[in-house]
Amino acid sequence: MTQANAYAAHSDQSGLAPLTLERRELRSDDVAISIDYCGVCHTDIHFVQNDWGMTQYPVVPGHEIVGRVTAVGDGVTGFSQGDIVGVGCMVDSCRECEPCRHGLEQYCLEGPVLTYNGQDRHDGSMTYGGYSEAIVVNKDFVVRIPERLDPAAAAPLLCAGITTYSPLRHYGVQAGHKVGVIGMGGLGHMGIKFARAIGAEVTVFTRSEAKVSEAQAQGAHHVIVSTDDAQMQAAAGYFDYMLDTVPVQHDLNPYLSLLRHDGTHILVGLVEPIEPTVHAGNLVFGRRVLAGSLIGGMPETQEVLDFCADHDIACDIEMLDIRNINEAYERVKRGDVKYRFVIDMATLREIAT
């Protein structure tokens, strides 16, 4: 494969536009994938806008990728042409450090190679993501999409799904636990589904009375309007876990006081300084824990896909024509999507032909 059509952001503009780019030749342990669907993650927007000051243009976003195998390298035995497969946030890691050896490639001591805006460990080339007709990825970072899953709705499981599934498992959420889910976007609505499937009692926190019925429709057993002091106070000390998916700064203290002793507040969306700051007493006086979690490793990424197939769980998506990507970004920024845009890559092929 020599060329693929993609949508890229360039340094002279924040919007995305068509681009023709080189995809690397197949290595012996590579899988070539024709992309059918790619989810739109808020992280894509951060990279396009260079919000974190680390974008190298041109950048092709997209790390919730589902497609069909078109070719495999000589050394690949697990995948064959025609297989429906997925690629998430990582495409390589050192494979040798302790986290890598334990299937926690996201915490690779040398840093995982990100699916886009990353640097290939072999030839130093930049990685390009899933807003594209095709991608070539090392076999160990390709997962199988179970047949029972709708491929389009499975795409967001590769970031939004694994990001919420992994911490619920790691921090020990079990049937009967009381789990609060803060935020009801792409991550939050998946958190509700997973916590329910595990058997937990799920309470959604929303700032708006108008979203109560929506939260119930998503499967929440209870809904608390976080701007209602009486509702918040009535829940003091009630929860075993909070799954906090809010990606912007917000006050954690009111939520910490809703945890019982030994409760755990899990951050998966916030990667900024915590403002307003946490009062240490909220941790000390209840032996509470403030925890973080980042996506999930490759074994667990396969696990979440299988879990979703077993439990009939899918992401709620809105299918997107790639020509409307810039408008979609504006809607994501406003929280105006239920709950994840997924690009139908057929629309990219229409432009290219």
Add this chain to the structure above:
Amino acid sequence: MTQANAYAAHSDQSGLAPLTLERRELRSDDVAISIDYCGVCHTDIHFVQNDWGMTQYPVVPGHEIVGRVTAVGDGVTGFSQGDIVGVGCMVDSCRECEPCRHGLEQYCLEGPVLTYNGQDRHDGSMTYGGYSEAIVVNKDFVVRIPERLDPAAAAPLLCAGITTYSPLRHYGVQAGHKVGVIGMGGLGHMGIKFARAIGAEVTVFTRSEAKVSEAQAQGAHHVIVSTDDAQMQAAAGYFDYMLDTVPVQHDLNPYLSLLRHDGTHILVGLVEPIEPTVHAGNLVFGRRVLAGSLIGGMPETQEVLDFCADHDIACDIEMLDIRNINEAYERVKRGDVKYRFVIDMATLREIAT
């Protein structure tokens, strides 16, 4: 018992002065104790100075109490006259809530009754602490001091000891783990001893080169001067646990980055807002945990005393004449004590006679 001589702080002064106070009559489940020793905790100073705005004067501080049983109520079977016993930070709790039923009275949902400046659950009277000749305490909040322990050096185990022992156990420190201890005061030096006794590799963090040999003498396998950037950077990602005993605001971020993935930073000293604030990325990108812990429950308070007897562990103390208590407070504030003052209550009896 009707009267006991004590040292109390009054609302018109910050220093301590002699006082004669009523001790309650023995109830059927009470133990009356003649106090021999009482440790001086920084918390005592906070209460005397009303730093937390909750002091009710007169306050008799002291919650690291060791003495001899002088009488027991009709319903007491576990203690007899002459037994060497201890009283820590709590003297009662609701006994019925879930934390209480699990021996975690410090997290009692109604709040434990503190040893001083607390309110008796039966008659509403104020509780008075251990800077006193005598105390009357419910049997369930009295622990046995093992014979092998020096009673004076055992006193600080009832706060400084249990406060550091409990989180090492609860958060799962085991032999071979790499544990950092931040702060080398009353709490920190006990943390070193406990972590070593468990079989962990212990590193002490100190701001001063001058304290390196002192830390080694305390049993530290390694010492890192935290003001030396090179030493700090060389330890990035090294530690499984940090036991943070620093009671004043300090930047946690440099320490968080020294934790490996899944590492745990345990706060036991800080009960203020965390300033500077924690960067959420330091938790998310390594699945790290920021945790709190408060003293320990009654079963574990007995456990730490037995553990110290089994492992020949004692607090390093400086014996104090109660007439020098105000000077001792100034020295505690300056960190000028190795590592805990313990009041010899014989000096109070000299004044009283």
